[in-house]
Amino acid sequence: MFLALNQQWTLLVVVAVQTTSISIGMGQGFSAVLLPQLENSSFNVDSETSSWIASLGVISTPIGALASGLLAEVIGRKWTIESTGIPFLLGWILMAVAQSQLWLYAGRFITGFAIGMAAACYVYLAEISRPDERGLMAALGPVCVSLGVLMVYSMGYFMDWHLSSVVCAAMAAFSMFIIYFLPESPPYLASKGKYHKAQDVLTFLRGSADEAEKEMTQVLQSVNKTKKLTWQEYMGQVKDPAVWKPFIILIVFFLCQEGSGMYVIVYYATDLFQNVGPVLDSSVESIIVGVVRLVVSIIGAACIQRFGRRTLAMFASIGMGLSMAGASGYTYAYGDVAQDDRPYNYFPFVCLVFHVIMSMMGMLQLPWLMMGELFPLKVRGLMSGIVSSLAYLFIFAIVKIYPNLMAWFQLWGMLALFSGVSVFTLVFVYFFLPETQGFSLIEIENNFRKGSKAEAVEPDPVYILRV
Known part of the structure; x- marks a missing residue:
């Protein structure tokens, strides 16, 4: 009974932390409902202004992520997560009372900073979870992000964006x-x-x-390597294979994730569906995608608990590549044909929904989840902050240049580019991504050091790192 009770408390701790992810989803999805409403307002929003309103929710995120890495080492993981609510509240309040574009810019910038600070959630969850449940606990994050996206999509359909901002502030x-x-x-x-x-x-x-005593022994193994380090020694840890190897792997993994187009769908859902040819009202299609994201993210969380990281990443990459290729081919063939005259005019929308489904089966969650797994304790907070900062910088870039991609490559070419990146992801995962499912954090750390001058460990034939 006591064990079951404490397992329930552990789950409650995880759910409480993941409420921050709901705010992340609200911030990410807000531009998709805000921009269409602004078109008929006094704010005089054009395509350039729209791209800034969307991307300003991301441009400050790298700064927030870097700040979270530093704060996680200074004030702790929990208090860093707690402090994310302050910029979330300020940003949503500014947008709720916005009287001009400048207020919206400021609100989006500040909420973007808060989204970056929330990267500490993945470190916290990795450190409180058992190895066999770490994937599930972290995968609840994308579930809650999807819930936040769905909530803000739905609010945007039924209420004015000012009121939606108030609800988002209450969530924070x-x-x-x-x-x-x-x-x-x-x-x-x-x-x-x-x-x-x-x-x-x-x-x-x-x-x-x-069990706690046994795990404490493993924790102390990592702690013993962090004592009495000067700042120069701390920065010198980059030479450790357990630091630079996961850094390179995660950076490439995040580039693959952003290049697949999944965040373009999140931030420009209504606009993208309008361009491929709406089957229903574009706002309704966005809500449908939000529901699909939520449902499949729950399935994806279960899959992450059951299957290996590499297996899911490759499976998702194949599906995402095929779906974008299908949408690209259809758009190339029938892009100049009137919507009502196209055969199977629902096909590109179905392809994009399938892309969302496959992304939620692994590619959206895995880089964030593994960020809390791959780095050793001595640099976990700081390096996770640096990596998440760069990841959000990549997201900003893809969100900001979305209109340019449409102009440079046309719609079919942009979708083909996303498909090509997914194919590259499949190759990268097969050759370079390590398997971490079921391994303790100290085991993951030690496996990166195999073949180096670090402390010898028992070889593990299952954990394969091709670096």
Whole structure:
């Protein structure tokens, strides 16, 4: 009974943290409903202004992610997540009372900063979860992001964007309230010399003193490598294979993710469906995609718990590549034909929905999940902040140049580009992405050091790293 009770408390901790992901989804999806409403307002929004309103929600995100990495090492994982509510609240309030484009720019910029700060969630969840449940716990993040996207899509259909901003602000306030009561992660506590408190939190989370003691031994193995480091020594850790290898892998993995077009669909859903040829009202199609994202993200979370990271990444890449190729080919063949005269005119919309389905089966979640898995404790907070900062910079780039891609390559060419990146992702995953499913964080760290001068470890024939 005690074990079951504590497992329930662990799940409640995870759900509480993931409410921040709902705010992330609201921030990411807001431009898709805001921009169509602004077209008929006094804000005089043109295509250039629209691209800035959409992309300003991302341009500040790298700064927030970098700040989260630094704060996670200084004030802790929990308090970094807690503090994300402050810029979320400020940004949503500015947009709720916006009187000009400048107010919208400021609101989008500040909420984008908050989205970046929320990257600390993945580090926190990786550090409080068991190895066999770490994937599921982290995969709940994209589920909650999808819920946030669906909520803001739906609000945009039924209510004015000012009121939608108020609801989003209320969500951020709720997150701040419940996260206040959560414990700090045991590895962070141990790294600060609070061993007894770390042991108590582990016992609470695991529901077993014996299991907590065993895991505490592994935590201390990582902690022992972090003591008495000067700033120069800390920065010198980049030479460690357990640091530079995952850094390169994650950067390429994120480039593949952004280049597949999944965030273009999130930020420009209504506009993109209008361009490929709407079957229904474009806003209704956006809501349908939001529902699909939510449902499939739940399925994807279950799959991440059951299947390996590499298997899911390759499966998702194949599906995403085929779906974008199908939409590109159809648009190339019938792009100049009137909508009512096209055969199977619902086909490109179905392809884009299938792309969303396949992305939620692995490619959207995995880079973020693995960011909290691959780095050693001594640099996990900072390096995760740096990587997530660069990842959000990539998202900003693809969101900002979306109108340019449409102009340079036309719609069919842009979709073909997304398909080609998915094919490249398949190759990259097969040759370079390591498997982390079921491995403890210390085992992952040690496997990156195989063949180096680091401490020898027992070879693991299942964990393969082709770097």
